[in-house]
Amino acid sequence: MYPHEYPGALWYDQEEVDAVSKVISNKSPFRYYGVKCDKEVFNFEKELGEYLSTSSLSNKNQHNKVYVTAVNSGTGALEIALDVLGVGSGDEVIVPGFMWISSISAIIRSRAIPVLVDSDQTLGVDPEDLKVKISERTKVIMVVPMLGGSSKIGEIMEVVRNVNNSRKKDNLSKIFVLEDCAQSLGAHAFGIPGSSQASLPEGCYKLGTFGDIGTFSLQLNKDITAGEGGMVVTRDKELNDRVDALHNAGYIKKEKNNINWYGDIPYGWGHGRRMSELQGAVARVQLKKLDSILDNIRKNHSFFEEFFKKQGIKLRKRAYQNNPGDTGYYLCFHLPENLDDNTAISKGREIAKDLKDKGFNVWFLHDFEVHIYYNIEPLVKKFPMNDGSPWEDPKNSFHTQYKYDRGALPNLDHLLIRTIGLNMPSKMSDNTRDNMMNDLLVTLKNLY
Numbered sequence: 218m219y220p221h222e223y224p225g226a227l228w229y230d231q232e233e234v235d236a237v238s239k240v241i242s243n244k245s246p247f248r249y250y251g252v253k254c255d256k257e258v259f260n261f262e263k264e265l266g267e268y269l270s271t272s273s274l275s276n277k278n279q280h281n282k283v284y285v286t287a288v289n290s291g292t293g294a295l296e297i298a299l300d301v302l303g304v305g306s307g308d309e310v311i312v313p314g315f316m317w318i319s320s321i322s323a324i325i326r327s328r329a330i331p332v333l334v335d336s337d338q339t340l341g342v343d344p345e346d347l348k349v350k351i352s353e354r355t356k357v358i359m360v361v362p363m364l365g366g367s368s369k370i371g372e373i374m375e376v377v378r379n380v381n382n383s384r385k386k387d388n389l390s391k392i393f394v395l396e397d398c399a400q401s402l403g404a405h406a407f408g409i410p411g412s413s414q415a416s417l418p419e420g421c422y423k424l425g426t427f428g429d430i431g432t433f434s435l436q437l438n439k440d441i442t443a444g445e446g447g448m449v450v451t452r453d454k455e456l457n458d459r460v461d462a463l464h465n466a467g468y469i470k471k472e473k474n475n476i477n478w479y480g481d482i483p484y485g486w487g488h489g490r491r492m493s494e495l496q497g498a499v500a501r502v503q504l505k506k507l508d509s510i511l512d513n514i515r516k517n518h519s520f521f522e523e524f525f526k527k528q529g530i531k532l533r534k535r536a537y538q539n540n541p542g543d544t545g546y547y548l549c550f551h552l553p554e555n556l557d558d559n560t561a562i563s564k565g566r567e568i569a570k571d572l573k574d575k576g577f578n579v580w581f582l583h584d585f586e587v588h589i590y591y592n593i594e595p596l597v598k599k600f601p602m603n604d605g606s607p608w609e610d611p612k613n614s615f616h617t618q619y620k621y622d623r624g625a626l627p628n629l630d631h632l633l634i635r636t637i638g639l640n641m642p643s644k645m646s647d648n649t650r651d652n653m654m655n656d657l658l659v660t661l662k663n664l665y
């Protein structure tokens with residue numbers, strides 16, 4: 218078996234053990250108070266905010282504050298984000314067809330209708346199709362950079378700013394951008410943050426900080442992990458106050474001068490989404506390791522990129538060709554373009570199976586479970602919630618124009634049956650890398 222796709226967990230060592238032990242010894246696992254609460258979650262929020270507000274390439278000393286609220290999962294982060302942005306019945310939320318089921322379930326739970334947007338060659342949101350999919354009902358555009366690939370967020374923000382400018386003239390409400398960056402913590406991109414006006418100069422910024430809100434996950438398969446966990450980030454202080462309140466039963470808890478144990482100021486009906494000090498302590502240690510983890514993944518990615526190029530095999534297109542901001546978590550290679558659909562599917566399955574049998578962490582994207590819109594049965598069949606929402610809600614009667622079976626997104630469909638994703642380990646000896654390369658060569662020679 219080649220190394221697992223658990224980047225953060227494979228970097229666990231005595232530091233994480235000590236951090237957790239301290240919380241236990243202090244008998245203080247709750248974020249706001251305890252016998253001796255060291256405010257691990259609070260400090261994690263502060264440190265992640267600093268990390269996200271500096272780019273690895275430029276704008277290093279720029280003042281561009283990012284607020285962070287730590288929560289207990291990436292799914293919860295999405296649910297809170299949509300709630301804070303005021304999404305409800307009658308609204309459309311634009312979402313890519315390559316994501317994770319939580320991106321969709323959060324929309325359904327908010328009682329809004331998901332509208333699928335197609336992908337371009339990067340496997341991310343296609344800015345051109347986005348222009349077509351925006352309607353008067355669009356409330357939020359969810360961008361989901363997948364497998365560590367940076368999205369064309371700069372172009373997407375440009376599209377949204379233009380649309381928002383004309384909506385303002387027509388007295389229509391603003392469209393928000395929500396970046397679901399569960400799979401791309403540490404990736405960066407180029408462009409201008411801000412969905413209604415440019416809030417900073419053009420430059421290089423971390424993914425998750427371009428739109429109104431960004432969300433992240435600390436689940437096991439992510440760049441860093443606390444087993445479970447999530448984060449909601451924003452540059453907007455007012456939005457941050459609402460996120461802060463809604464993750465904590467609806468109340469803002471000020472650090473100083475708080476009267477009640479749960480908080481001081483009621484904002485609305487809340488969620489139970491606080492992160493524990495145990496998670497916070499581990500997350501703080503992991504955050505310090507993030508750039509080293511990504512350096513290693515990127516090195517291995519470049520090595521295999523060269524290997525595939527030598528074989529004449531086409532790779533997933535990067536959003537920023539000359540200055541990639543991807544984390545490189547997966548390397549995606551394409552099957553020959555001239556294959557018809559059925560041959561592509563059987564060949565893709567055969568290659569993926571052969572590589573899995575050899576111990577690779579690999580996915581044929583067409584079969585990548587509920588990362589793919591047409592594999593999500595509850596979406597295709599429009600499963601309702603207890604009250605019939607969102608499909609039976611009279612305010613959502615327009616949903617009949619939207620279908621979610623395969624065929625809804627022609628460009629993405631074409632790519633999915635011609636793409637194989639290979640996990641790039643963050644820890645791998647030269648020997649393992651050579652063995653992987655030799656095994657790959659045999660598979661490609663026999664089956665490609």
Ligand SMILES: Cc1ncc(COP(=O)(O)O)c(C=O)c1O
Nearest residue numbers: 290291292317319399434435436
């Ligand atoms: C793109 C994406 N969004 C959301 C999530 C949900 O995160 P979590 O598992 O922490 O709830 C995940 C990961 O599982 C993900 O990959």
